[in-house]
Amino acid sequence: MVDIPFMVSELTPQLTPMMKQYVEIKRSYEDCILFFRLGDFYEMFFEDALEASSILKITLTSRSRTEEDKIPMCGIPFHSSESYIQKLLDHGKKVAICEQVSDPQDSKGLVERKVIRVVTPSLTLQGEAQNYLASIVPQEETLFKTYALSYLNLATGECRATVLTSRQALRDELYRVRPKELLWPLELKDNTLLKILQKLFPNLLVNFIPSHSEGRRPEESPDNSQKSVEALFWYLKKYHYENCAHIQKVETYETGKTLQLDLSTIRNLELLTTSYTQSYEGSLLWLLDHTKTAMGKRLLKQWLLYPLLEVSKIKDRQERVEELVEKASLRDELRKLLSEILDLERVIGRLTLASGNARDLAALRNALSLLPRFNELLSEPLPEFSVLTNLLKRALVDAPPLAIKEGGMIAEGYHSELDELIRLCRDGKSTIAELEAKEKKRTGISSLKIRFNQVFGYYIDITKTHLDSIPSDYIRKQTLVNSERYITPELKDYEHKILTAEERRKKLEYEIFEGLRVQVLKELSLILEMCHRLSTLDVLCSLAEVASQNHYEKPNISQDFTIDIQEGRHPVIEKMGNTRFVPNSIRLDLEQRLLIITGPNMAGKSTVMRQVALITLMAQMGSFVPAESAQIGVVDRIFTRVGAHDNVAFGESTFMVEMKETAEILKSATSKSLILLDEIGRGTSTFDGLSIAWAVASQIHDEIRAKTLFATHYHELTALVHEKAQARNFHIAIREAEGEIVFIRKLLPGSIRRSYGVEVARLAGLPDSVIDKAKEILKNLEKGELVGGWGGARRGAHLDEASGVPRGDG
Numbered sequence: 001m002v003d004i005p006f007m008v009s010e011l012t013p014q015l016t017p018m019m020k021q022y023v024e025i026k027r028s029y030e031d032c033i034l035f036f037r038l039g040d041f042y043e044m045f046f047e048d049a050l051e052a053s054s055i056l057k058i059t060l061t062s063r064s065r066t067e068e069d070k071i072p073m074c075g076i077p078f079h080s081s082e083s084y085i086q087k088l089l090d091h092g093k094k095v096a097i098c099e100q101v102s103d104p105q106d107s108k109g110l111v112e113r114k115v116i117r118v119v120t121p122s123l124t125l126q127g128e129a130q131n132y133l134a135s136i137v138p139q140e141e142t143l144f145k146t147y148a149l150s151y152l153n154l155a156t157g158e159c160r161a162t163v164l165t166s167r168q169a170l171r172d173e174l175y176r177v178r179p180k181e182l183l184w185p186l187e188l189k190d191n192t193l194l195k196i197l198q199k200l201f202p203n204l205l206v207n208f209i210p211s212h213s214e215g216r217r218p219e220e221s222p223d224n225s226q227k228s229v230e231a232l233f234w235y236l237k238k239y240h241y242e243n244c245a246h247i248q249k250v251e252t253y254e255t256g257k258t259l260q261l262d263l264s265t266i267r268n269l270e271l272l273t274t275s276y277t278q279s280y281e282g283s284l285l286w287l288l289d290h291t292k293t294a295m296g297k298r299l300l301k302q303w304l305l306y307p308l309l310e311v312s313k314i315k316d317r318q319e320r321v322e323e324l325v326e327k328a329s330l331r332d333e334l335r336k337l338l339s340e341i342l343d344l345e346r347v348i349g350r351l352t353l354a355s356g357n358a359r360d361l362a363a364l365r366n367a368l369s370l371l372p373r374f375n376e377l378l379s380e381p382l383p384e385f386s387v388l389t390n391l392l393k394r395a396l397v398d399a400p401p402l403a404i405k406e407g408g409m410i411a412e413g414y415h416s417e418l419d420e421l422i423r424l425c426r427d428g429k430s431t432i433a434e435l436e437a438k439e440k441k442r443t444g445i446s447s448l449k450i451r452f453n454q455v456f457g458y459y460i461d462i463t464k465t466h467l468d469s470i471p472s473d474y475i476r477k478q479t480l481v482n483s484e485r486y487i488t489p490e491l492k493d494y495e496h497k498i499l500t501a502e503e504r505r506k507k508l509e510y511e512i513f514e515g516l517r518v519q520v521l522k523e524l525s526l527i528l529e530m531c532h533r534l535s536t537l538d539v540l541c542s543l544a545e546v547a548s549q550n551h552y553e554k555p556n557i558s559q560d561f562t563i564d565i566q567e568g569r570h571p572v573i574e575k576m577g578n579t580r581f582v583p584n585s586i587r588l589d590l591e592q593r594l595l596i597i598t599g600p601n602m603a604g605k606s607t608v609m610r611q612v613a614l615i616t617l618m619a620q621m622g623s624f625v626p627a628e629s630a631q632i633g634v635v636d637r638i639f640t641r642v643g644a645h646d647n648v649a650f651g652e653s654t655f656m657v658e659m660k661e662t663a664e665i666l667k668s669a670t671s672k673s674l675i676l677l678d679e680i681g682r683g684t685s686t687f688d689g690l691s692i693a694w695a696v697a698s699q700i701h702d703e704i705r706a707k708t709l710f711a712t713h714y715h716e717l718t719a720l721v722h723e724k725a726q727a728r729n730f731h732i733a734i735r736e737a738e739g740e741i742v743f744i745r746k747l748l749p750g751s752i753r754r755s756y757g758v759e760v761a762r763l764a765g766l767p768d769s770v771i772d773k774a775k776e777i778l779k780n781l782e783k784g785e786l787v788g789g790w791g792g793a794r795r796g797a798h799l800d801e802a803s804g805v806p807r808g809d810g
Helices: 017-027 046-056 078-090 167-177 192-200 223-238 263-268 284-288 294-305 311-326 328-338 344-352 358-375 386-395 416-443 464-469 489-521 524-550 571-576 605-620 654-668 686-704 715-722 757-764 768-782
Strands: 033-038 041-045 061-063 071-077 095-100 113-119 133-138 147-153 158-164 181-185 205-209 449-453 457-463 475-479 483-487 556-558 563-568 584-588 594-598 629-633 637-641 674-678 707-711 727-737 740-749
Touching (some): 041 078, 046 071, 046 078, 071 078, 133 223, 147 167, 147 223, 158 223, 167 263, 181 223, 284 294, 294 344, 294 524, 311 328, 328 358, 344 489, 344 524, 358 489, 358 524, 386 489, 457 464, 457 489, 524 571, 563 605, 571 605, 584 740, 594 715, 605 629, 605 637, 605 707, 637 654, 654 674, 674 686, 686 707, 715 727, 757 768
Parallel strands (some): 033 095, 133 181, 594 727, 637 674
Antiparallel strands (some): 033 041, 041 071, 061 071, 095 113, 133 147, 449 457, 457 483, 475 483, 563 629, 727 740
C-alpha cells in the first residue's frame, strides 16, 4: 500500500497541467469514480484510486515528482474496461468516463478531455439484468399521503408511471419493480418514509433531486406523475443520456387494474426466487420460463407479476396459448426461429444512445431476415422492413468486429470509394508493381525501379545510362552518382492513397456505419412494435410448451365467486420432487368460503394452500394450469400469511411481523380476494394465539367475506364451523401404523384432533430419549397434569386455564 499524505481537498503542492485538468473535471463529478483516459488506459487518482483499487483488487501506485507529493494512482486497460465498470456498479458506485476528445497528434499542448457519459447501477447498457431507475415524488396536494412513482429501463426503453395511495402500496410496488437507483426530492431528504425504504431495500442507491429539476418528457406522459417523470429525464440529461428516442412513451397504469401481489405474497409463493436459498431455480418464474429470447423473458416476468383482471383479456391469451398447445409443429417452428433472435430491445437502445456497434446492426439484420419466415407461419403478419433488411445485408460483412473505428465492418461492393481503399490496403504492393511494369513499357527502360524510403516516399529510380529516355512528366527529386530519382503525379497520387488508405478506410467505414445507424432509427417506432410482438409470441410459446410438457389444462375463467380445482397439483413441487405428487381437489364458493385446514406438520397443508394460489395466479396471467380441471373466479388480490420470519432491521419479532402482515390483510382484503393464512398466532402463548386466530377468522368470515384457506394447529378452532355458516373443516389425511405415521397428503372433509408433533419430531431425527420423554409429558398434559421436575411444579399440578402456567392444588 502506498503511503498517501493528502487527498484532492487537501492538495497544496503545484500540480502539472494534466493533473490540474483532472482536478477540474473531477469537481463536476464528485459523486463518481472518474475514469481519466491516458493513452490506452483509464487512470484514477486520489480518493478514487484508493477506493477503486480496493474494490477491483488492482495495484495501487503513485504519481509524483517527489516523495512528499505522492498522488495515489491506479489504472485499467480501456479496451477491457466493461468488466471493471460492472464490478464498481455492483458495489453501488457511479463511473464517469472521461475521454480524449482531440487528436494528440493535432493538439498543441494538453489534449482536450471531457466526460462523455456516466455509468450508474441503473444507467448501464451491459448485461441482461433489468436495471430500473425509479423516481418517487410524495404529492403535496394530498399532504404527502399519495406518491407518484415512475421508473425506466434505459437499456430497453421501458418507462412506466403510476400513483400509489399508501405507504404499503408504494412498498409493494417497489418490491415488484426492484429498482437499482431511486430519485427522491432533496427538500424531503429527512422524510421518515425514505428512511423506511432504505431499510427495506438496503442496496438501493438514493439520489436527491432538486425541486427545479425538469427534463424532457415523451409526448405521452401522465399529468399526475409529471414531476416524477421529469426527474427521470433530468437525471438522464445530467449524465449525458439526452438522445433517448427509444423511450417512446410513458406507460401509465393503475395497480388496482391488475391482480395485486404484495411483498409477502411474492416471497411466500416463491414467484421469483425460493424463500430458503433465494435461488432462481425452484421459483414459479423458473418453471414457466421456456422463452427463447431475452425480450420474452422480461415480458414473462411482467405477466407473472401483473396478472390480469379482465376476463376477456385473459381468455384472449388463453386462446392463443391453446392454439400453440394444439399445433405442436407450429410451436416448434416458431420457437426455433425465436432462438435465432438476440435482444433487439437492447440492440435498439444501444444504437439510439450511440453506444452500439456493427454487431448490433448485424443482430438486427439477422432478425429482420427471419421475418418473412415468421410470416409464413403467422395469421397476423409482422412488418418485414425489406428495404432496411436489404440495405444491412449489402452493407455489412457476415461477422463484423466489435470495434467501430478500426474498419472491417463494411462489405466490399457496397461503396466504390471504400472498395478502392480496401483494395489499396490489401493490394498496395501489387499496385506499385503494376505501375512499375506500366512505366517500363511506356519508357522502354527495363531497369526502371519504383522504390520507397521514409524521406521521399515512393520514387522512380533510373540509371544515368537511360536519361535520354526520361518522359517529360517525370519530376527530378534527387541526383545520385549512378542514378536519378524521379516522381510523377500518378505515383504521388498512388503514394497518398496507399499511405493514407488505412486511416481513410477506418474513417469512411465509421461514417458509413453512422449512416446505417441513422437509417435504422428512422424505423424506430415500427421496430420497437415488432419487438413487442415477437416477445409476446415468445411468452405464448413458452406457456404452451410448459402446458404441453406438464399436462396442464385450460382453466375456465369467469367473474363468478367460485374457485373449483379438481386434482390440482403444485406446479414446482411436482416438477422437482422425487416421488409422485398427490393431487388434491378443492372448492371455494358462496356456501363454503372459509376452509379450516388441520393436520400434522409436513403433511402438506402449506403445499395445498400455495398450489391453490399459484393455480389462480397462473390462470389470471393466461396460462394453462396443473389440474384435471379448474374453474377460476377472478380474484383482485392474493394475500399470504405463511411461514415465520423476523425483521431485524426494524427490530420486529416473528410475532410482530406476523401480526403486521395479518393487520394489512384485514385492512386491504375485499370479498373478491383470496387469502392464505398459515398458523396465525403461533408466536405467542397458546390461549393468546388461539384467541387471535379465532377473532381473525371471524372477521374474515363475517366482514370481509373473502375466499380463505386457514391452516392451524389450534384444534379448538374447528368449532368455528358451528358458529359460521360458510366455514368448513378439512384435514390432510395421515395413517398410523405401529406407532409411526404415514403421510397420505390427501385433503379430506372434516377435522383431525391431533397434530402428531412428537411423531414428526421422531422423523426429524430427535434422539429416542427425547422422544420418549416428550410422549410421557404429552400424556400428562392431555390429562391436565404436569410431570414432576418441570419448572419446579410438583407432581399433580394442573394448568391454569387462563394463563397456561402451573398452579397448585390448594
